[in-house]
Amino acid sequence: EDKVVQSPLSLVVHEGDTVTLNCSYEVTNFRSLLWYKQEKKAPTFLFMLTSSGIEKKSGRLSSILDKKELFSILNITATQTGDSAVYLCAVLIQGAQKLVFGQGTRLTINP
Amino acid sequence: EADIYQTPRYLVIGTGKKITLECSQTMGHDKMYWYQQDPGMELHLIHYSYGVNSTEKGDLSSESTVSRIRTEHFPLTLESARPSHTSQYLCASSLLGTDTQYFGPGTRLTVL
Numbered sequence: 001e002d003k004v005v006q007s008p009l010s011l012v013v014h015e016g017d018t019v020t021l022n023c024s025y026e027v028t029n030f031r032s033l034l035w036y037k038q039e040k041k042a043p044t045f046l047f048m049l050t051s052s053g054i055e056k057k058s059g060r061l062s063s064i065l066d067k068k069e070l071f072s073i074l075n076i077t078a079t080q081t082g083d084s085a086v087y088l089c090a091v092l093i094q095g096a097q098k099l100v101f102g103q104g105t106r107l108t109i110n111p
Numbered sequence: 112e113a114d115i116y117q118t119p120r121y122l123v124i125g126t127g128k129k130i131t132l133e134c135s136q137t138m139g140h141d142k143m144y145w146y147q148q149d150p151g152m153e154l155h156l157i158h159y160s161y162g163v164n165s166t167e168k169g170d171l172s173s174e175s176t177v178s179r180i181r182t183e184h185f186p187l188t189l190e191s192a193r194p195s196h197t198s199q200y201l202c203a204s205s206l207l208g209t210d211t212q213y214f215g216p217g218t219r220l221t222v223l
Contacts, residue, residue: 004153032210042115042201042214043154050210088154092210097142098169099212101154 002027006089006102014110017079021105023089024071031094033065033072038086038104046074046087079109114138117202117215124192125223132187132218134202141207143185147171148199148217160185161207192222 007022025033032050036043047056049065049072056063060079065072076083086106090099115136124130134143141162146154146169156169160179174196175189185204189196199219203212 034211036214041216045211045213048211090154098156098159099144099154101146103151103153 002091002093002100004089004091004100004102006087006105008105009103010106010108012108012110013079015079015081017109018075018077019079019107021074021076021087021089021107022071023073023102025089025091025100025102026070027091027093027100029094029096030067031092031097034090034092034099035063035072035074036088036090038088039084043088076107079107081109081111083107084109115202115204115213115215117200117218119218120216121219121221123221123223126191126193128192128222130189130192130220132200132202132220134185134187134215135183136204136213136215137183138204138206138213139182140204140213141182142205142212143179144203144205144212145169145175145177145185145187146201146203147173148201150199154201158187192220194222196220197222 004025035046047063052067060077063074086104089102118133145158148154155171157173158177201217202215205212
């Protein structure tokens with residue numbers, strides 16, 4: 001059974017801290033891994049990763065994929081209260097073209 | 112920014128009612144999806160479509176049905192709502208040959 005596991009499930013830090021969110025996966029036929037940010041509404045797309053070792057970066061957020069060890073991390077530096085959200089990791093299955101989601105990490109940034 | 116819309120955003124109805132959740136996108140995406148998400152839990156795929164007149168069931172068994180008569184429109188229907196259908200329903204779309212799915216704002220359904 002295809003599975004995506006995120007850790008931690010919940011994280012509370014102070015503004016300015018750096019956080020690392022983890023995503024590991026066990027799937028039959030990996031195509032790509034996607035990160036989304038979900039506040040009170042729709043998940044919004046952050047990154048898509050297909051190749052190992054190539055960092056994707058957007059402002060204070062960055063992500064990298066390790067296809068040998070089957071995991072990805074999402075880093076957020078100099079966190080702000082607006083970064084508070086649930087961060088979702090999902091793996092796209094080749095052929096079936098479906099996303100398998102992890103449970104999400106609820107990140108809370110305190111001022 | 113994706114242009115994908117869902118209505119209603121919130122719905123509270125009684126058991127046994129028939130409901131249709133609307134989803135429309137203006138991006139010309141071929142593929143559309145419906146996910147169900149309970150509070151604090153994963154999103155689960157319940158239906159998807161590769162194009163007009165194409166519909167498939169997802170991983171999570173659902174008593175809902177979908178139709179795809181027009182590219183931009185992918186409504187989801189529950190013939191007889193029950194309290195177990197209480198959940199958030201998220202619609203998404205993507206372009207054929209690409210991996211990124213763009214999500215609508217969701218419909219939070221409560222069945223009393």
